[in-house]
Amino acid sequence: MNTLLRILRFTRSLTPYYIGIMVAAAVVTAAGLTVPFITGRATDVIVDAVGAATDGGAGADDVVGSAIRTVVLLALALLAASLVESVVSNVGGYWGDVMSAKMRLILSNRYFAQLLALPQRYFDSELTGTIVARLNRSISEVTNFMKTFSNMFVTMIMTTVAVLAISAWHYWPLAALLLLAYPIYLWLTALTSKRWQRLEGEKNDHIDVASGRFAEVVGQIRVVKSFVREKRELDHFGDHLDDTVEITGRQSRHWHVMDAFRRGVLNVIFFGLYLMIFIRTVTGDFSPGQMVMLIQLMAMARQPVTTLSWMVDAAQRAIAGSKSYFEVMDLDPARVDGGGGRPSEPRGTAATDATDTPRTAVSFRDVRFGYDDDHDVLSNITFDVAAGERIAFVGESGGGKTTLTSLLMGLYGTRSGDIEIVGAGDDLATLRENIGVVFQDAALFSGTIAENIAYGNPAATRDDIVAVAQRAAVDRFVEKLPRGYDTVIGERGMKLSGGQKQRIAVARAMLKDAPILVLDEATSALDTRSERLVQEGLEDLMRGRTTFIIAHRLSTIAEVDRIITLRDGRIDEIGSPAELATSGGIYAELLALQHADSKAGRKRLKDFEVVG
Numbered sequence: 001m002n003t004l005l006r007i008l009r010f011t012r013s014l015t016p017y018y019i020g021i022m023v024a025a026a027v028v029t030a031a032g033l034t035v036p037f038i039t040g041r042a043t044d045v046i047v048d049a050v051g052a053a054t055d056g057g058a059g060a061d062d063v064v065g066s067a068i069r070t071v072v073l074l075a076l077a078l079l080a081a082s083l084v085e086s087v088v089s090n091v092g093g094y095w096g097d098v099m100s101a102k103m104r105l106i107l108s109n110r111y112f113a114q115l116l117a118l119p120q121r122y123f124d125s126e127l128t129g130t131i132v133a134r135l136n137r138s139i140s141e142v143t144n145f146m147k148t149f150s151n152m153f154v155t156m157i158m159t160t161v162a163v164l165a166i167s168a169w170h171y172w173p174l175a176a177l178l179l180l181a182y183p184i185y186l187w188l189t190a191l192t193s194k195r196w197q198r199l200e201g202e203k204n205d206h207i208d209v210a211s212g213r214f215a216e217v218v219g220q221i222r223v224v225k226s227f228v229r230e231k232r233e234l235d236h237f238g239d240h241l242d243d244t245v246e247i248t249g250r251q252s253r254h255w256h257v258m259d260a261f262r263r264g265v266l267n268v269i270f271f272g273l274y275l276m277i278f279i280r281t282v283t284g285d286f287s288p289g290q291m292v293m294l295i296q297l298m299a300m301a302r303q304p305v306t307t308l309s310w311m312v313d314a315a316q317r318a319i320a321g322s323k324s325y326f327e328v329m330d331l332d333p334a335r336v337d338g339g340g341g342r343p344s345e346p347r348g349t350a351a352t353d354a355t356d357t358p359r360t361a362v363s364f365r366d367v368r369f370g371y372d373d374d375h376d377v378l379s380n381i382t383f384d385v386a387a388g389e390r391i392a393f394v395g396e397s398g399g400g401k402t403t404l405t406s407l408l409m410g411l412y413g414t415r416s417g418d419i420e421i422v423g424a425g426d427d428l429a430t431l432r433e434n435i436g437v438v439f440q441d442a443a444l445f446s447g448t449i450a451e452n453i454a455y456g457n458p459a460a461t462r463d464d465i466v467a468v469a470q471r472a473a474v475d476r477f478v479e480k481l482p483r484g485y486d487t488v489i490g491e492r493g494m495k496l497s498g499g500q501k502q503r504i505a506v507a508r509a510m511l512k513d514a515p516i517l518v519l520d521e522a523t524s525a526l527d528t529r530s531e532r533l534v535q536e537g538l539e540d541l542m543r544g545r546t547t548f549i550i551a552h553r554l555s556t557i558a559e560v561d562r563i564i565t566l567r568d569g570r571i572d573e574i575g576s577p578a579e580l581a582t583s584g585g586i587y588a589e590l591l592a593l594q595h596a597d598s599k600a601g602r603k604r605l606k607d608f609e610v611v612g
């Protein structure tokens, strides 16, 4: 119930639609309720007229004539009622459709906004497909429920009250018996609810796993094909969906057995109602017209009883469907990150001492970090970087180099210690505005080349885009494309080569024009020719910027101002390439090994993912 109230709160702006739909439903119900009265009245008029005509007494013709006039009027009233019903129900239907679309917009937007606010840590353990499946399920179940609810609630209440009042007026035991039907039916419906919801939850878990994998497989179809794993993936997908079929079988059997039982009970109650009406008509307590009206009213009374069960059903689905939606909405971005650390505070300092030379751009103070609660990936990390300085991180594979850059970008909070980006504000968005990144995987979006470059600065003009494209050697391949910068590059840039993607990524970072730059093995996936092209762009990009490099070439590392080496999650050495070349540390070891032809030497270089 709480969930439903939350949905109402979330979609408060749709109240006019809810009210509109309810008013339309009320009008339709009122029009429908006039029908038994009109047909009942017509029956009495007709029975009287037929009786008078059969008796053939004086004035029979007058009676028949007046009866005809009355039934024509009554038929016109029936026509008016059905016209009102037809028009108003369509107006209500239109409002229902608009309401659903608006609700989808509100719920999806809130979900997306919440996801975008969640820290990296959340996405580390969630599958994209699962996130999408959850959203779709929640939206359709919740929208269905709200539509059903607004359409049926007023109808149900109005019909119930009208039918109970009219039958009580005519013969109170009718109303008493009818009144019994509601709690019994509702109780039987609620009885099925708990098990139904549990099974629905199980089913959703399977759908989430299958959808998560589905999206992953489509996203990495090359890997699947190259390892010839299509059948295995299909089986995995099918297995989960098979499980949902089996669960649906149990769920549906349970629901329908209970439904047959519920309806059986309802049928017995209605048997009693009809019996009373028939007997009282035979005994002359009801006229034929009253009988016709009461029978129609009883038929109408069935509707709210079953509507109630529909609503309970739709509510169950909405509650079950929106459970995972609200689980995500309930996540507190600050606490998601709390697992391994806390956001460093402050993330930046507003100003620096103007007399400071060289000016400090970034400072790590005794930073400790781990992805999970019990294991530190980094500890005692303390260093200062001057503005414009080029720093290379060197350490074994898995030693925490990428983690350091992630901490710099505020993607994770530290366990303890502070990171300061001088001049950046203290909120994460401003901090990230100050950092340009070129990842190992270019990480492009579907869309055109121009759009991808402009991701670095949406306000950029076409001339700005072309200018950075030239600097990053993007123009060299764009010129050969028939649609040039408007070429669509496929999901994650699938239609481009690794080098082309990287050059776009460099152009994108250039357009961002941030004072700090992170290059995380930006050229490691490229062949020598592509690497040279990308490297030229990177050189241009690095000029005048504080740069953090995770490089795999010793020649690149040799050109930085200072190297920070990591050993066992701690800083081992900090110094210029010349200093560290002779200090006997990791860098010196790598330099010594760069021409190694021994197996052990080559392996050692591999541990550091370094080539000469």
Ligand SMILES: Nc1ncnc2c1ncn2[C@@H]1O[C@H](COP(=O)(O)OP(=O)(O)OP(=O)(O)O)[C@@H](O)[C@H]1O
Residues within 6 Å of the ligand: 124, 371, 372, 377, 395, 396, 397, 398, 399, 400, 401, 402, 403, 404, 609
């Ligand atoms: N999102 C994550 N969740 C949990 N553990 C992680 C995550 N990312 C990295 N790790 C772990 O943290 C450690 C450091 O990883 P990191 O990627 O920083 O190393 P690296 O030095 O950049 O390695 P490489 O040179 O191979 O890229 C590794 O043991 C890795 O398994």
